[in-house]
Amino acid sequence: MVARTAGHCGPRGGVMAAPMKRAAGWGRWFCTAAAPRPWRLFGAMCLLRLPRITQPLEKEEEEMAALMEQIELEKSHYSDHEVRKLEEEEQLRRRKESAYDDDDEAPGKTVIMAQDLEDKWEQKLLGFEAAPRITDADKNNNRTSLNRKLDSNLMLLVKQKIGNQELWLLPQVEWQPGETLRSTAERAMATFLGDHIQAKILGNAPYGIYKYKFPRAIRTEDNVGAKVFFFKAFLQSSDLSQAELKEDYLWVTKDELGDYLKSEYLKKVNRFLLDL
Amino acid sequence: MLAAAAAAAARASRGLSSWLPQTVPLRGSHWQTSLLALRASLPTRAQPKKKKKVDLKREQAQKDRMKKKIKKLEKLAPEMIPIEDFIPPVKYSDNNRVRSLPPLSFEETERRVLLMKKWCVFKQKQDKAEKKAIQTLVEAQQEALKELRLESEELYQAAIRRDEGLFPFERDGPNYTPPLPGYDPPEGKCIDITKVYTQ
Numbered sequence: 001m002v003a004r005t006a007g008h009c010g011p012r013g014g015v016m017a018a019p020m021k022r023a024a025g026w027g028r029w030f031c032t033a034a035a036p037r038p039w040r041l042f043g044a045m046c047l048l049r050l051p052r053i054t055q056p057l058e059k060e061e062e063e064m065a066a067l068m069e070q071i072e073l074e075k076s077h078y079s080d081h082e083v084r085k086l087e088e089e090e091q092l093r094r095r096k097e098s099a100y101d102d103d104d105e106a107p108g109k110t111v112i113m114a115q116d117l118e119d120k121w122e123q124k125l126l127g128f129e130a131a132p133r134i135t136d137a138d139k140n141n142n143r144t145s146l147n148r149k150l151d152s153n154l155m156l157l158v159k160q161k162i163g164n165q166e167l168w169l170l171p172q173v174e175w176q177p178g179e180t181l182r183s184t185a186e187r188a189m190a191t192f193l194g195d196h197i198q199a200k201i202l203g204n205a206p207y208g209i210y211k212y213k214f215p216r217a218i219r220t221e222d223n224v225g226a227k228v229f230f231f232k233a234f235l236q237s238s239d240l241s242q243a244e245l246k247e248d249y250l251w252v253t254k255d256e257l258g259d260y261l262k263s264e265y266l267k268k269v270n271r272f273l274l275d276l
Numbered sequence: 277m278l279a280a281a282a283a284a285a286a287r288a289s290r291g292l293s294s295w296l297p298q299t300v301p302l303r304g305s306h307w308q309t310s311l312l313a314l315r316a317s318l319p320t321r322a323q324p325k326k327k328k329k330v331d332l333k334r335e336q337a338q339k340d341r342m343k344k345k346i347k348k349l350e351k352l353a354p355e356m357i358p359i360e361d362f363i364p365p366v367k368y369s370d371n372n373r374v375r376s377l378p379p380l381s382f383e384e385t386e387r388r389v390l391l392m393k394k395w396c397v398f399k400q401k402q403d404k405a406e407k408k409a410i411q412t413l414v415e416a417q418q419e420a421l422k423e424l425r426l427e428s429e430e431l432y433q434a435a436i437r438r439d440e441g442l443f444p445f446e447r448d449g450p451n452y453t454p455p456l457p458g459y460d461p462p463e464g465k466c467i468d469i470t471k472v473y474t475q
Contacts, residue, residue, distance in 0.1 A: 077373040130453040180434040209420035271416040
């Protein structure tokens, strides 16, 4: 059978020899024209929750920021507020050194000094409580919540049954003829998270591919293996209260992916994830 | 003219016979006979003559002068709109505004120079890492597209089609702290006082 297929698409085989050899080391020749495709196609969605807060500065960045501020201060002139403050300090000093001039200032007049204004602003700032950068979910290490690790990207991982194994994967669904791969990925997202998810898919093209052959027991002529095409999307709705049809889901950062994904799969996924 | 008409009306009311009704051209059927209308409808031939000739000439002369001025202004090149950021206001060039700080010590300058060099190296490493990441991203995508092409041409064509809905892509950037739930911002109105120049 192998010889027959090889003879059928001899001229085409030359083009496809290289990638197929890379796959498993044997020179299987495929013809995409009319022969049945032995690879099953899957569309997977890598849903990213973008960071909500800025990342902490590195040591060099902090030092440089301080230096820049200092240089800016040295090169600047006095502002109106500072000029006013200096004049008032001068007046206070003169009043203390010389005897009190009762002619100059009327006793009943209250003047708001620049220093008082600054103190008032300082008090107002201290009275404001901002939301904490490290949330409760961070402290509990609750990996199912979206409020975790607000300064990095979070990815959705779901537990799926492939063959007879339960694996942690990016949500994937088999491609059906008649739809583009992007709509397959959208369907995958909708299957696991429901219809009311607002996500911006970045383009029609896949970002990565993971190819694997089925174990010899299941492998047939028509069913050699599977190709999983990954698509990337940015999550835009901030809370997913009505979603989550399955219980086994996780939101993880790129570093934590290694805890859940298999090594080959992880290698391919890491290639298209920017580590910021 | 009105005074004459008023005097005539007054004489008529007093009933003086010397004022003959025939001289008054009010006998026409369409003319009203009330006293008020009398004043308005008496033909006043003196004033309109002045309006027609002299004033018209004066108005024509004014219009010509204005047109000449407009033409002169148009011939000149349009005035440049000043960029307000590049023109420091006059009040900041006073001498009392200059900041007085102690001069920098030798150690401080040395520290600064060394820090700048460390920063250069840091930024270079960061840049290289970013470029490498982008390179792997592009390579992974090319590989995926190649595999897809091997699978089916139509899916490949659908994949390399441009996504019209992607741009313009807008996103609120990350802040320093996450949003505070239930925060009520203070009321206020923002009045824009930027100067708008027209050419």
